[in-house]
Every structure is written in structure tokens, then in C-alpha cells.
Amino acid sequence: MKKELLQAIDEEQFDSVVLYRLPYQTDNQIIIGNSEKIYNGINMHHCMDNGFVIEPFDNTKSYGLFINNLFSASFQQLSEAHTHKLTPHFSISSEESFLFEDDYDSYERSFEQMHQAIKSGKIDKVILSRIKCGPGVKHEQIIPLYNALEQKYPHAFVYVFSSPFSGTWIGAGPELLLQQRNNKLSTVSLAGTIPNSPGHSWSPKEYDEQEMVTNYIEHVLIHHQVDKIEYGHAETIDAGQVKHLCTTFNFEFEKLNGNQIGLLYDLHPTPAVCGMPKEESYQLILNTESHQRQFYSGFLGPVNNGHYQFYVNIRCMQVLQSKTALFVGGGLTKDSECKKEWHETELKAQTLLSVLKNI
């Protein structure tokens, strides 16, 4: 493999690089290829192709990306020679003047606006996100950072992608959006957060919130007439500095090629990153948040000949010239308190910050 990848880096004409590792897998994957912009969402042709899909939160205002697979390989750890050759291929966005950190006061104003909409009865749940700035990452630190995240978070979908259109993004998120293999599909309902430290346990508030999401997903699956739906009880999943409640759904489409794209866009953006009801919470986010979410809370993952694994892009950041922009959010319901929500986003930011500090 070593020789082939080094040779491919030398010989292929490529502008984009993806490194990723699926949850609980030992092998990492690399794709090198060229990026093409996708407008207004992906279609079945993208899923039948071979490459990597990156979709933004709001595809009416931002474009997605498709990185075609010119060369791919599995690896345990990239050698120094690979790291050295790949490093100059990472693009870093220079648009940092558009990205500001939200301070507590501006977060509180957005919180109040959203909480008002919840109290008025229009919305049950909505996700408020913010940007927190972290230390800069140099080109040569990108692969060591990926390695450290991949080692620390076995539960997560860990990735780095870089394209001239997006710059470099890095993440380690726990939420599966949709995966398809041999007509067997899976998704999850993920909600509720408590610190991953002694003395914290689930309360009815988190169980209720997660059950609402489970009911919503079941409703979407029934609407799409999927077959053989199976799901169990909510389980606690370890997501670094926090824990979540998660229920996994497995199902099939009776007809091969049932409307998978329709289902994908009914699930995305999920209640974990948007809210319920979906359309109302989506509009509230666009009207309230002062930043563009870009690829945060979109989805991303590999596609290969009809098989795909799409993960929700949370616990992620964009690498900028002299800083990193970390995107963190949390679900607000009628019982939410601003200070606690802020603290929760601080904890979520530690997923990446704790590793960033040590590279």
C-alpha cells in the first residue's frame, strides 16, 4: 500500500483529500480526488458513484461538495513519508474575517429569542449553535491532529476533508444520519446530553426529549413505507466529554431503490441539529443565528456504488489561517436554562479543543 499511495500522490492530478475512520473500525481510509460543487442537494447518481459527499446545513444558500475517488486506500497509520507528501495538499481558507466567536451576551440574546418561540407553543425543540475560536493549526499539524482524534474517539466518525472550495474541516461526530449496505439501512435517534464524569445521571427531561426524537424518526420511516423496522431501547453512548441517549433503527426498503434520497432529506437536518417541527425550527435558526453554519450540521460520508455511510457533521471545526472555528450547539426545549446550555456547548467544544491543545 505504502508504495502505491506515495506513487498516487505523485502521479494523480488532485485538488482534494479526505481521511476518515468509521466508528469502531481499526482501518482508516484515504481518498484523493477532485471536488465538484453540488447545488440543491445530492441525488442517486452521487450515491452510485465512488467518492465522498459533503452536504451543508442549508443547501439553498450553500453548495455541497462531491470529491471523486481518483485513488483510495486503507491504512492503520500514515507513515512520515505519506504525511510529508500529503501535507502541502491541504487547502486552508483565508476567509477568517467572516467568522467571529459568539460571546455569552449574543448567545443569550439568541437563546431568549428561541425560548420565546418555544414558550409561544410554535416550536417544541430547536438547536441553537455558536462558534468558538480555538488555536490555529499549521498544515503539518493536520494529520497528527487527525491521528490523535482517531485514537481518542473510537465511537465517532472521525474525518479530515480538504478542498479548494471549503478549505480544511476536521470532526469527530457520534451521529449516524443514514447508511445503506445491500438494501439494509440504519439511522439513529440521538438526543440528550450529560457530562461524561461521575455524579451525572439521566433525568426524565432527557428521556422525554430523546423519546420525542425516536417517535419522530419512526413516523418518518413509516411515511416512507420502509420494511422490517427494528429498534430497541435508548442506550447511553459515550461521546468524549459528554454522553448521549441513542436508539438505533435498522430497516429495509421492500423495493430495491425505494426513495432513499427522499428519506435522506426527510431525516436531514435531524432533530439533533435542527428541531421539531422541522420547518419551523429550520426557519427560526436561519432567522436567529448570526453565523452561517456552512458544513456544520450538514452531513458527510463515503459513497460507493449505491452503498453509503452518511454522518451528521457535529463536533467539527474549520481550519483558518491563524485560528480554528469550532461549531457547537445544543437543543433547547421549554425547560432549558441559558447558562446550562452555554456550559453544555463549552463541554462539546472540548471534544476537539482537548486534542488541539496537545498536538
Ligand SMILES: C=C(O[C@H]1C=CC=C(C(=O)O)[C@@H]1O)C(=O)O
Ligand atoms: C448539535 C450538537 O449536538 C446534538 C447531538 C446530541 C445531543 C444534543 C443535545 O443534547 O443538545 C444535540 O442535539 C452539537 O454537538 O453541536
